[in-house]
Ligand SMILES: Nc1ncnc2c1ncn2[C@@H]1O[C@H](COP(=O)(O)OP(=O)(O)O)[C@@H](O)[C@H]1O
């Protein structure tokens with residue numbers, strides 16, 4: 565498969581830290597795999613191994629049909645990499661940066677120029693093309709970095725946390741660019757800490773935690789694994805949370821999660837609308853006023869929680885810090901880092 569990515573049993577240790585503990589991955593040609601995991605899970609190490617920047621202690625990898633360990637140079641000619649930290653020359657303009665990359669890849673001067681113009685257009689950087697990139701905003705740098713990785717249209721792309729640190733608007737813009745890119749048939753492995761991003765961009769999602777892939781599938785498949793729908797209730801009064809939680813526990817088929825900050829309680833259920841009506845009646849009987857109630861399908865958040873076993877209180881805290889729905893609110897699970 566000329567455009568596929570395949571890895572088996574990748575292990576990488578740094579001193580006594582086992583960064584990769586046997587990573588297996590399969591990305592069919594022309595598809596997008598989202599490597600989803602908290603900070604320290606092993607995402608960057610995986611990308612570095614697959615892009616020849618790091619040699620795994622053991623395991624095998626084939627990228628674009630080429631053995632990564634045996635023919636790293638050939639692999640490099642067939643991939644594009646956009647790193648976690650944008651790698652552009654601060655003192656060159658956007659246009660100069662892109663032309664330089666083209667020259668590095670042995671394009672003739674005219675071809676490098678033409679390619680730079682195309683990319684400036686595609687990444688909405690024409691207006692800023694003649695400014696030194698040190699004057700660029702974070703979002704513009706990310707776009708330029710991505711453009712630089714695409715100068716020679718590689719069949720396989722790697723992007724390590726392409727939107728981390730971007731504001732929601734820039735994130736959206738970049739998603740559009742990435743979607744365009746993959747609609748052209750590029751195989752993409754993308755890492756992210758943002759469930760929403762994986763949900764949005766990836767055909768398949770591999771959840772990594774502590775150096776291992778703990779689950780892989782489409783967003784729907786992963787959601788199906790965590791069971792059916794959820795009842796979600798927002799109570800009007802904070803002091804009603806414990807009683808409401810007791811009611812939900814009575815109806816639930818799993819753990820009830822509580823977000824103190826938003827007064828939201830969630831529990832997995834089976835029984836649909838009929839059950840929902842019963843829950844409402846019971847809450848009413850107990851004198852609990854509700855602001856909102858409904859049935860919803862599990863989100864990737866639920867999936868992540870159930871797979872990694874992170875307690876719901878942690879999510880509640882994270883969400884509590886920023887209830888805006890901005891994925892940036894779901895920052896890395898510090899607890900995991902501490903556990904290392
Ligand atoms: N060069 C390195 N030296 C020592 N430890 C490292 C190095 N690179 C990564 N690690 C450790 O390996 C683990 C995985 O890191 P990384 O792959 O960067 O995770 P992620 O990208 O998912 O946040 C972490 O515990 C990290 O501290």
Ligand SMILES: [Mg+2]
Pocket residue numbers: 607608609648724725
């Ligand atoms: Mg990383």
